[in-house]
Amino acid sequence: MTDYALAVDLGGTKVEAALVDGAGALVPGSRARRATGRSSSSTDLEAAVIGAVTAARASMPPDGRVIAAGVGSAGPVDLAGGRVSPINLPAWRGYPLAHLVAIGAGVDTDAVVLRLDGQCIVLAEQRLGALRGARTAMGMVVSTGIGGGLVIDGGFAPGASGNAGHIGQTLLGDPETGALATLEEIASGPAIVAWANGRGWAGRDGEELAAAYRARHPIAVAAVERCGTAIGRAVLSAAALVDLEVVAIGGGFAKVTPDLFGIIDRTIRDESPLASIDVVVRPAALGDDAPLLGAASLVSELQPA
Amino acid sequence: MTDYALAVDLGGTKVEAALVDGAGALVPGSRARRATGRSSSSTDLEAAVIGAVTAARASMPPDGRVIAAGVGSAGPVDLAGGRVSPINLPAWRGYPLAHLVAIGAGVDTDAVVLRLDGQCIVLAEQRLGALRGARTAMGMVVSTGIGGGLVIDGGFAPGASGNAGHIGQTLLGDPETGALATLEEIASGPAIVAWANGRGWAGRDGEELAAAYRARHPIAVAAVERCGTAIGRAVLSAAALVDLEVVAIGGGFAKVTPDLFGIIDRTIRDESPLASIDVVVRPAALGDDAPLLGAASLVSELQPA
CATH class of the missing domain: 3.30.420.40 (ATPase, nucleotide binding domain)
Incomplete structure (x- = not known):
């Protein structure tokens, strides 16, 4: 099996997901996007996140598996609880996004690292930009x-x-x-x-x-x-x-x-x-790649299993 | 010989100095103050700093010696150059305060640690307050x-x-x-x-x-x-x-x-x-003690000789 991680970026107008290879690079063709928005219901937002994650996973080679996920989200976030309350997505207040991504990625919630989207971007720009x-x-x-x-x-x-x-x-x-x-x-x-x-x-x-x-x-x-x-x-x-x-x-x-x-x-x-x-x-x-690249690099914070 | 450090706090209305013992405490009776102010000339300010430092040193027991100094100053500061430009002391712009304190304390400039006064205060409040x-x-x-x-x-x-x-x-x-x-x-x-x-x-x-x-x-x-x-x-x-x-x-x-x-x-x-x-x-x-207590604790950043 080849191990991949999943990078997810949740924002006020869209959610994006992509596969990340062992070197921390986004897997070409795996990037998927779904719309979000101020008027989205919680069910809409869940469908968007799962939709983007599922589409990204569909690009995985047959011998691949997802072992972890890095998630950047519009804030505020509650890191201890893995929950998010994005100002521009009023349907989600204290929503357990880390758990949702774990479900979509088919991994344990412990294998999901959540951070504020702005922190993902600064991380990516500091490492690569x-x-x-x-x-x-x-x-x-x-x-x-x-x-x-x-x-x-x-x-x-x-x-x-x-x-x-x-x-x-x-x-x-x-x-x-x-x-x-x-x-x-x-x-x-x-x-x-x-x-x-x-x-x-x-x-x-x-x-x-x-x-x-x-x-x-x-x-x-x-x-x-x-x-x-x-x-x-x-x-x-x-x-x-x-x-x-x-x-x-x-x-x-x-x-x-x-x-x-x-x-x-x-x-x-x-x-x-x-x-x-x-x-x-x-x-x-890094432009529009920064949030996903930063989310991808979050996975390196996880302890090896 | 007993080793002491000197703590100095330079502000917009006064400069204070005190001896600090090996445990990081201010030596009772050693605290000295001189006035500063917006209209002070550079010579006035030099006299105030040297006056406060000299008065603090006068409290030292006969077997004592000063081996280092911690200095908090109103900002901005230039840490690399040991220089200060306090907004409310216009006579000093890029003034080499670390060197002046070294002269007053009778130590090498390398034995003087300079930081922004606010950083001294937060340091003291975090350690003791x-x-x-x-x-x-x-x-x-x-x-x-x-x-x-x-x-x-x-x-x-x-x-x-x-x-x-x-x-x-x-x-x-x-x-x-x-x-x-x-x-x-x-x-x-x-x-x-x-x-x-x-x-x-x-x-x-x-x-x-x-x-x-x-x-x-x-x-x-x-x-x-x-x-x-x-x-x-x-x-x-x-x-x-x-x-x-x-x-x-x-x-x-x-x-x-x-x-x-x-x-x-x-x-x-x-x-x-x-x-x-x-x-x-x-x-x-910690009230009025915070700047000096914080300046005193800066000395612990120095490498032992």
Whole structure:
């Protein structure tokens, strides 16, 4: 028999699964995706996870078997209980995701390692991508929500309950009104689209906003500026607190325009409250592969049987 | 000969020094203090540090000698260079404090360990005070400025350049106007006194504000509310990012009224952006001894000669 692991990434719009070979690489052709969403019922979400896992397993060679699974999930998570309560999936509150994946993978729950999705991404970027060699770093995902993960002094930093890295829940004042809001409420893809809609732009999503930005539509330009300013401020606060050297930002909305990184850089330079802050912000390198690659590498935390 | 270490704490209003015995305790009677301040020249500051160090050494028994020093300093610090640039001591930017203390203590610069003051405090509180047993925790000082330090997953977390813990440089919106401001600009003792003065209260300092609060002067009550709200918001953002289990808050202005902790707790409960945040905030236990006790314990990081 050839041993494989399964990598699973649960997010606010999709769940993905793939087989992982003994070297930690995703098995070509094994990657499968199912939709999730804010309106999904718990049964819908269970069907999506089992569907993606089953499809990934269908790519396994006849002599293969799945012996473990690494799971990244939108947070919050409860590591001790293997449970998840993703902010953008309200049907699941304290849902036993590790157990569900164990059922789908045909392994014992002890063979499933669950972590916050942002921690999977920072792990993958640190091992293989934009954070290689970094000792104190943050990975961020700007997408349906905003999440992240930390590397502190060279190590993985899950925090007291496994939920470290929730940079999206940094409390900021709204850049225009000063009203108290989280970074995610200001700068996630849906938040920025809604803000632009509220000012008369008629597009529907981040891709349309990206096109409008390229065409220099003034509301789209202002929306991207708003997003980058808020991200820059949250990065500054995080850099002051944990003394970050580098931040890698990925996720669908981070690709709205390369100019987003210039706005973030300018905010960090112009609004820094502390001369010692010397943080570099760069695009994540692994793109959509990062969550699964990070989830795959979680399996290495398991003790050999 | 009996070996002693020297503990030094440099802050925005004073520098303190004391002898530390082989068990890590402060030697009774050895503690000495000299004034510092925003208007101090570099020569003033040098005289203050050397004065405090010399006075502490004067308490040494005839058979004693100083073999090392632990130094906590207001930040930012440059650990590699042994240099400090305290925000509230503008005369010192990149000043070689470790070297100055080595001169004053009569030891080699290699025998001086420098850390951010907030990190000394969290170290002392974790070993001896309000953070005993905590694995992921923050110490905060609310005084002339606002500083802090982190314990991450049981370990000391200095960050990329030694400046982790700058919770005072969290960027917030002003609770009233929404204008961008740091926690320190909103909630430090001088900031709160200035805010109250701007609204017609005529007192001069935190002690007078504390008395006015006890007398239920409405501006003093509003000022304390403003301070606690801003601290609660910064703690929430920090808890979301590093998943804190406990925060200990000390410093002169934290004693303005015990009610300050109730306001912080209420803010954390009412404004939490994340169900997984379960952070406890309590008063620091070691009071004014924490910075020196933490500086004293830094000496244990030195390799035995």
